[in-house]
Amino acid sequence: MSSRSASAASRAAGTPPPQPEAPRNRLPTLFEVLSRRTLAPVDLFSFYIYMRDQQRSVDYLDFWLDIAQHMSLCRHYVRELRRSVLLETPDPEQASKRSSGILEALGEMSHPVAAPAHYITEKEREQDAQMSAFLREENPAFQHSPPGSSGGHDRLSPTGSHSHRLNGSSSPAHTVSRQDIRASAEKILYTYLMPGAEREIILPGSITQDITVAVEEHGRDDPEVFDVAKDYVFQAMERDAFPGFLRMKGFGNLIPSTMIMRLIIGLISMFGAFWAAFILIFLDKDRETRLWLILPFTIGVYCLSAYQYSLDPILAIIGLSEYTPFHFVRIQEPYVRNLLIRRAIVAFVVALLADAALCVLFVLVPGKRL
Numbered sequence: 530m531s532s533r534s535a536s537a538a539s540r541a542a543g544t545p546p547p548q549p550e551a552p553r554n555r556l557p558t559l560f561e562v563l564s565r566r567t568l569a570p571v572d573l574f575s576f577y578i579y580m581r582d583q584q585r586s587v588d589y590l591d592f593w594l595d596i597a598q599h600m601s602l603c604r605h606y607v608r609e610l611r612r613s614v615l616l617e618t619p620d621p622e623q624a625s626k627r628s629s630g631i632l633e634a635l636g637e638m639s640h641p642v643a644a645p646a647h648y649i650t651e652k653e654r655e656q657d658a659q660m661s662a663f664l665r666e667e668n669p670a671f672q673h674s675p676p677g678s679s680g681g682h683d684r685l686s687p688t689g690s691h692s693h694r695l696n697g698s699s700s701p702a703h704t705v706s707r708q709d710i711r712a713s714a715e716k717i718l719y720t721y722l723m724p725g726a727e728r729e730i731i732l733p734g735s736i737t738q739d740i741t742v743a744v745e746e747h748g749r750d751d752p753e754v755f756d757v758a759k760d761y762v763f764q765a766m767e768r769d770a771f772p773g774f775l776r777m778k779g780f781g782n783l784i785p786s787t788m789i790m791r792l793i794i795g796l797i798s799m800f801g802a803f804w805a806a807f808i809l810i811f812l813d814k815d816r817e818t819r820l821w822l823i824l825p826f827t828i829g830v831y832c833l834s835a836y837q838y839s840l841d842p843i844l845a846i847i848g849l850s851e852y853t854p855f856h857f858v859r860i861q862e863p864y865v866r867n868l869l870i871r872r873a874i875v876a877f878v879v880a881l882l883a884d885a886a887l888c889v890l891f892v893l894v895p896g897k898r899l
Contacts, residue, residue: 552863552864553862553863553864554864555864556571556775556779556864556865557571557862559763559766559767559771560644560645560763562576562771563576563593563597563763564644567862568861568862569850569858569859569860569861569862570778570782570850570852570858570860570862570865571774571775571778571779571862571865572862574852575774575778575850575852575858576590576771576774577590578852578853579770579773579774579777579778580766580770580774582784582853583773583777583784583785584769584770584773586770588721588728588729588730589730589762589765589766589770590766591721591728592717592721592730592758592762593759593762593763593766595713595716595717595720595721596717596752596755596758596759598713599710599713599714599717599752599755600657600752602705602709602710602713603660603661603664603710603751603752604660605704605705606705606706606707606709606710607660607663607664609704609705645759645760645763645764657752657753658753660751660752661751661752661753662751664710664750664751664752665749665751667707710750711750713750714744714749714750714754714755715744715750717755718740718741718744718745722737722740722741722758723741730762732758732761732762733761736757736758736761737758739757740754740755740758776839777839778850778865779865779868780839780840780868780869780872781838781839781840781869781872782839782840782841782844782845782849782850782851782860782869783835783839783840783841783851784851784852784853784854786854787851787854787855788835788836788839789836791832791833791835791836791841792832792833792836794828794829794832795828795829795830795831795832795833795835795836796829796833797829798825798826798828798829798832799825799826799829799830799833801825801829802822802825802826802829802887805822805825806819806822806891809822809891809896810891810894810896810897811896811897811898812896812898813896813897813898814896815896816892816893819891819892820888820892822887822888822891822892823884823888826884826887826888826891827884830880830883830884830887831880831884833880834876834877834879834880834883835876837876838872838875838876840869840872840873840876841873842873842874842876842877842880843873844857845860845869845870845872845873846870846873846877848860848866850869
């Protein structure tokens with residue numbers, strides 16, 4: 530794993546997941562996974578590994594995570610600014626009334642997770658729109674009035690010594706600066722969207738062009754710049770990648786490479802078992818000797834059953850799921866654990882019946898020496 534992939538995977542797993550709001554009697558949605566409301570093996574870290582190793586499109590997930598981080602950065606910055614306005618400038622005449630009013634109306638913005646438009650409430654959508662509007666108004670690129678105007682934009686943004694105090698680093702409470710937000714927006718643009726970028730993702734040309742013009746020419750860095758791209762990438766992952774992830778992690782506990790390994794072992798074991806069975810029959814060996822056929826038949830049937838169900842019954846029963854070859858994670862999502870145990874019992878019973886039928890057939894059939 531490259532250092533960049535390791536860093537991104539650590540970021541996906543680094544934030545401790547919040548406890549699920551209520552026990553789910555269903556598989557999670559993509560938004561629940563991205564917002565870290567699920568547990569292994571359907572958590573964000575497992576989805577990141579799946580996008581990297583199976584889909585080969587982890588750049589789309591990294592793009593989403595970087596936009597989520599950018600939005601979190603903006604919210605953190607505005608919250609700090611709001612506290613400064615409320616605590617340091619109790620007299621509204623000392624600050625821009627317009628800006629102070631917007632900051633006070635924003636509230637605490639308690640929804641910390643980036644979400645596509647159809648997953649957020651009307652109140653959250655309005656708060657995000659107000660935050661983006663405030664960041665545009667505070668942006669120096671938007672503070673210059675056009676010729677002939679009366680300086681209307683100056684009334685919409687923090688000005689004078691108050692602005693310097695809020696945007697400076699004199700207060701230890703300010704951990705995010707406006708330069709951090711700008712750098713974050715440029716990083717997203719130059720890493721994922723510019724033609725020939727290091728990790729360029731494929732988006733409709735109109736979306737890429739609009740973002741490029743907004744960031745480079747208009748100087749924007751508010752979260753609304755990336756809203757269309759964020760929703761497009763979310764829908765692409767939800768449609769193309771997430772169903773396969775649920776099939777692999779919600780209904781199985783193996784990855785394709787080890788499934789193929791089990792298929793090969795199963796076919797070799799079955800070939801050896803049939804070959805030995807016919808040899809022992811035609812050599813007219815006694816039934817006690819032929820009982821040893823149970824070993825290759827059991828191995829073969831078990832491995833083929835695991836391949837067919839994408840599920841290792843023993844691992845499922847003891848509560849393990851594979852995320853990379855021979856590396857396992859404890860199954861913590863209650864619904865997935867129960868689902869995998871039920872499927873493991875079915876797979877185990879099928880394998881047991883097939884194994885018993887084959888052993889009985891080749892052990893009890895009369896021998897005939899050729």
